[in-house]
Amino acid sequence: MFRPVACGLIPLLHRAFARAPRSPRSSGVERVLGKDEVSGSIPLVGSIPTSWRTGIMPILEESSRDTPLYRMRHSLSHVMAQAVQKLYPGTLLGFGPPIDDGFYYDFIFPGEVTPGEKTLSEIEETMREIIRERQGFEREDLAAGDALERIRGMKEPHKLEYAQELIEKRGMDSLSFYTNGPFVDMCEGPHVDNTSKLPLDGFTLRSVAGAYWRGDERNVMMTRIYAYAYPNRKQLRLRKQAVQKAQEREHRKLGQELSLFAIRDEVGRGLPLWLPNGTAIRQELEKLADEMEFKAGYKRVATPHITKAQLYRTSGHLPLYEDGMYPPMLMHEEAESGGDGGGEPERYYLKPMNCPHHHMVFASEMRSYRDLPLRLAEYGSVYRFEKLGALQGLARVRGMTMNDAHIYTTPEQLKDEFKAVMEMHKKYYELFEFEDYFLRLSLWDPEDPKRRNKYFDDPEAWAATEKIAQEALEELGLYYKVSKGEAAFYGPKVDFQFRSVIEKEYTVSTNQIDFAVPPRFGLKYVDRDGTEKTPYCIHRAPLGTHERFIAFLVEHYGGAFPTWLAPVQVLVLPISERHLGYARKIEGLLRQDMVRAEVDESDATTGKKIRSGATRKIPMILIVGDKEEEAGTVTVRRYGIKQQENKTIEAYLDDLRDEIKERRHVKAD
RNA sequence: GCCGACGUAGCUCAGCGGUAGAGCAGCUGAUUCGUAAUCAGCAGGUCGGCGGUUCAAGUCCGCCCGUCGGCUCCA
Numbered sequence: 139m140f141r142p143v144a145c146g147l148i149p150l151l152h153r154a155f156a157r158a159p160r161s162p163r164s165s166g167v168e169r170v171l172g173k174d175e176v177s178g179s180i181p182l183v184g185s186i187p188t189s190w191r192t193g194i195m196p197i198l199e200e201s202s203r204d205t206p207l208y209r210m211r212h213s214l215s216h217v218m219a220q221a222v223q224k225l226y227p228g229t230l231l232g233f234g235p236p237i238d239d240g241f242y243y244d245f246i247f248p249g250e251v252t253p254g255e256k257t258l259s260e261i262e263e264t265m266r267e268i269i270r271e272r273q274g275f276e277r278e279d280l281a282a283g284d285a286l287e288r289i290r291g292m293k294e295p296h297k298l299e300y301a302q303e304l305i306e307k308r309g310m311d312s313l314s315f316y317t318n319g320p321f322v323d324m325c326e327g328p329h330v331d332n333t334s335k336l337p338l339d340g341f342t343l344r345s346v347a348g349a350y351w352r353g354d355e356r357n358v359m360m361t362r363i364y365a366y367a368y369p370n371r372k373q374l375r376l377r378k379q380a381v382q383k384a385q386e387r388e389h390r391k392l393g394q395e396l397s398l399f400a401i402r403d404e405v406g407r408g409l410p411l412w413l414p415n416g417t418a419i420r421q422e423l424e425k426l427a428d429e430m431e432f433k434a435g436y437k438r439v440a441t442p443h444i445t446k447a448q449l450y451r452t453s454g455h456l457p458l459y460e461d462g463m464y465p466p467m468l469m470h471e472e473a474e475s476g477g478d479g480g481g482e483p484e485r486y487y488l489k490p491m492n493c494p495h496h497h498m499v500f501a502s503e504m505r506s507y508r509d510l511p512l513r514l515a516e517y518g519s520v521y522r523f524e525k526l527g528a529l530q531g532l533a534r535v536r537g538m539t540m541n542d543a544h545i546y547t548t549p550e551q552l553k554d555e556f557k558a559v560m561e562m563h564k565k566y567y568e569l570f571e572f573e574d575y576f577l578r579l580s581l582w583d584p585e586d587p588k589r590r591n592k593y594f595d596d597p598e599a600w601a602a603t604e605k606i607a608q609e610a611l612e613e614l615g616l617y618y619k620v621s622k623g624e625a626a627f628y629g630p631k632v633d634f635q636f637r638s639v640i641e642k643e644y645t646v647s648t649n650q651i652d653f654a655v656p657p658r659f660g661l662k663y664v665d666r667d668g669t670e671k672t673p674y675c676i677h678r679a680p681l682g683t684h685e686r687f688i689a690f691l692v693e694h695y696g697g698a699f700p701t702w703l704a705p706v707q708v709l710v711l712p713i714s715e716r717h718l719g720y721a722r723k724i725e726g727l728l729r730q731d732m733v734r735a736e737v738d739e740s741d742a743t744t745g746k747k748i749r750s751g752a753t754r755k756i757p758m759i760l761i762v763g764d765k766e767e768e769a770g771t772v773t774v775r776r777y778g779i780k781q782q783e784n785k786t787i788e789a790y791l792d793d794l795r796d797e798i799k800e801r802r803h804v805k806a807d
Numbered sequence: 808g809c810c811g812a813c814g815u816a817g818c819u820c821a822g823c824g825g826u827a828g829a830g831c832a833g834c835u836g837a838u839u840c841g842u843a844a845u846c847a848g849c850a851g852g853u854c855g856g857c858g859g860u861u862c863a864a865g866u867c868c869g870c871c872c873g874u875c876g877g878c879u880c881c882a
Contacts, residue, residue, distance in 0.1 A: 242877095253811090347877030348810025355879055359810055362877070390875095394818080403873065462880080491882095520882090525808060528880060540882070633882085645882055683882055714839040741839070749843035763841060775842070782842080 204328055211236035211367045213275060213318075213329045214265070214341055215243050218363065220321035221264035226253070231323065232296050232351055232360045239377055240341065240367040244349055244360040246296075258343040258363070269336045273319035275329040285313035289324060296351060297324050340374050341367040384639040389692040390531035396697055396705065396754065398688070399532060408529040408536030410685060415705030418734060419691070420539075420684050422703050424517055426569075426801070427541050427681055434562060436513040436543055441495035443519060447485040448475050453494040453655055454594075458627055464488045464523050464536075492518035493652075493677055496544040497659045500673075505663040507548060510673060511555050515543035517684075532689035533644060541681035546661070546673040552603075552651070556610045559649045559678045563634065566647075566680050569801060572694065575646070577616060578633045579607060583623030593627050594654040603651045603674075604630045626677075628654035639693045646690055650677040698777055701757045701794070702801040708735040708794070709751040710772075713744055713763030720767045724760060724787060731791060733798070752777065757804075760790075778806025 215234035222245055223229050232244030247253060253261075280288055282305045289298045301324060304310045316325045318333060330336060344364045351357035368374040385391065393399050398416035405411060412420060428438075447466060450456040455463075464487065472484035489495065496514045505512065519539045528534050547555050567575075582593055582600045593600075607630045611618050618632065625631060631650035637643050652675040662670040681687050691703070701707050708728055712721040721737045728735035738747045744761075751759045761773040761782075772790050774783045785793070797804070 345876055346811050349878045350809080353878065355809070359878080361810065364877080407873085522881080525880065527808065527810095527878080534881075538882070640876095648882065679882065686882060711842090713841055716839075743839090743845060744841050746840095746844055747842090752843055759842090761842070765841085773841090 207369070208236050209328050209330050210336060210340075210369065211241040212325075212327070213333070214336055214365065214367050215241040216275075216316065216318060216321060216323055216325070216329070217265050217268050217333060217336065218261065218343070218365065219243050219245070219323065220268055220319065221261050222363075223321070224268075225257075225261060225264055230296065231294050232349075232362075233300075234323075236367075237364075240344070240365045242362050242364045244351070244362045246358065246360050253346065253361070258346070261363070262341075262343050265341075266338055268319065269333045269338055271319060272332055272334045274332050276317045277327060277329075278315045278317065279312050280315065281312050282310065285315075285324070288315065292322065292324075294324075300324075337367075337369055337371075339371040340369050341365050342374065381640075384641075387639045387693050387696045388531075389533065389638075389689040392692050392697040393532065393689075396692075398692065398705070401531070406536070407526065408524060408534070410532060410535055410537070416688065418705040419688055419699070419703055423541070423681055423684065423687065426566075427515075427517065430562060430565065431513070431515045431543065434513070434558065435511075436515040439496065439499050439514050439516050441489075441492060441499070441516060441518060443489060443521075444486045445489055445495065446475055447487060449494045449498070450487060452658055453497070454627065454658060455490065455494070459490060462522050462524070463490045464521050488521040489518075490520050490522045492516055492520060492540065492542045493544055493655065493675070494659075496542075497656065497661060497675075500544075500546055500661055501659060505546075505661075505673075507663055507665050507671075510546055510548050510663060511551050512546040512673075513543060514545075518542045530642070532685040533638060533642070535683075535685045538683040538685045540683045541679050541687070543678055545676040545678070546656070546663075547676065548663075548665075548671070549674060552674045552676070553606045553610050555676055556607065556649065556651065557614060559676060559680070560610060560614055560616070560632070562678075563647055563649065563680045570691065570694065571803060572636075575634055575636045577611070577618035578621050578624070578635050578645075579611060579618045580621045580624035580626070580631050580633060582625045582630065593625070596654070599653045600625075600630070603653050607632060607651055626650050626652070628652040631677075636690055638690065644686060644690075646682045646686060647680045648678065648682070649680075651675075652677055698755045698806070699757065700801065700803045702798045704755075704757045705734065706736055706754065706756050707733050707798070708758045708760060709754075709756045710735060710737045710760045710762060711744070711747050711751065712737065712739075713761065715741065717762050717764070717767055721760075721762050724762065724772060727787065727791065728794075731795060733794065748775070758794075776804060776806075779804070780807055 212235070215236065218241070219231055219234055222243070223231075226247055228248035230246040232246070234243030235241065286298070286301060286305070289301050301313055304313060313324055314326060316323055316327055316329055318329075342365060344366055347362045347364065348359050349362040351360055366374055366377055368377060393416070396415055397413050398419070399410045399412050401407065401410050431438075444467070447456065450463075466485035466487050469484040469486060474482040474484045495518075496516070499514055500512065517539055519537065521537050524534055524536050529536070545555050545559070581604050584593070584595075584597070611632065624633075629651040631648055633645040634647035635643055636646045656675050657672050661673055661675075663673055665671045691699070695703075699705070710721040710725050710728075712718050718737070718739065725735045725737045738751065740747065740750075742750070748759060748761075755777055757777050759775040759777075761775060766772055766784075769786075771784050771786050774785060774790065796802075
């Protein structure tokens, strides 16, 4: 929804872990794509079809740009540009592509004019006038030189810049132009043949946003106008309704309604307070990770929140990520270690990642090949100074606690360990019943000028580790998308990409190979032959961070958690005051079983108490009145399920224990 | 950080130059109730903050802070 359909690129979406045919050998680097190719979207309604949900490997060929929907949206974007230039003469153009639910166009408005959302309806009206004029779209292909001449005449500097790039860097020998009415745009097309084909009531201008030219903050800030566009009013309305419905599941909204977390400016932006309900979920996740990691041979460690600068110089993080770190605390009482004796104060940083500390744990004693693989795990809290405008509820924060671990391996063990981590992800994802996500294999891009200094320049090591990561995916039969230039600075990685209900894409989990940092720390193990060797390191976080992971869980379950995860698992509901004693007795039994239970002690009516429990999405309400008290039973009313059950207390407790222990999902009606 | 929109009670919102309102939540009382809202009362707001215009400012203007939507970055 947010990304333009880029030109000439074949988007691939792979539903990982799908029970689909093994990915053919030809998948992978042969299919390396540009780093920003389309990723489609959850098709709320009428978007470009993808198989995000169906598990079939979708390949949107270039021809998919030539759908009626695409043409319609693209042509509407030209109509919008024409309308804007009519209303605000002198407005310059950027890009104006169709997107998954409509289109946008980037503009630079002249002088003091900065249209806000109030002017959108005016632009919309002008667009409708243009559509009614029944303008024809005419295509014209010009040879490179003539094309440049034409664009110079159009006085569109950004179009010119792009045209020059197409000709000089990409070697195109001609460019195409589309004319409709008085409006001419350099554009690849295709378009509808006449504006009369455009739906007068199928589009609406949605928002005004700033956008840097070509997405680079060093460039000029343009004004982007977004629009929804569908073939007719009904589909447009469906889209708007779907967006509204999605917002009801948004973790920020549910987080407040369910009292999971709070972000207070008094504490700091991006620094969430975990309320008791949210903390219960964190504890359950930590229990789960403890169990999973213990069984897989991981060892728990615990490391401090602040550390001397030298550690991050050694790791290589400081020069690369200092902007992303909280500024240092200067300790004037201590001379800087690793300094030149010039009396500089010691600098301590809040840790932005756990790996350097884990490397120090590795280095704390002599290691033998017999110690490997050594798997060090920690739910570690880290702090990153994310940009103000980037913060987003729990999904992007400045303080977070990560399901982190570092696995030190010999070269021979690397692939198997990497695969074992993938398998662990699979177990987790099956447990949560996640389905809508895809894997992204992120590789080195030595050509990327913006990041040339980011990477360790060791082509051989990159090639070797990228091969291992790719083979691991292939051998597991996983689908994935390749993204050049998205690797970590220390090695290739596989990211697990999810979309939030408001269709933002996030990395939730990650599995990374690191060949670069262990040598910088001088990490060694003594091999079988008595020589010292440097281990590889795997960084992995299947449960990501509590913050982002829980944000996704909230949206995934719409706030209605399975019993094992629910902040309040059982609400005991006495019919009247005389049943309070019995209700409290049951609550006590549940508490002794470590079940998060409450009694509704209000004097509201039964209907009101049920409503209030249901509003809190508590998985089970136990109704206890005369019948139950006499028979020693409870009446179980599950969230979202009409059919009630009456059970003895003992039977209920047994069933509940099993359900929680097995972390079962119980489907609503 | 940048561009735009928006900030009224714990929550959802009305009021848009002339004495701050509603519903829900909260508290008190009555009610003791069998499956998604019992009734009544009370309390709750320097209308985000600071300046300005005006006889008079939630209401108009400016700056700041915050929230949301984008751009960028990332777990």
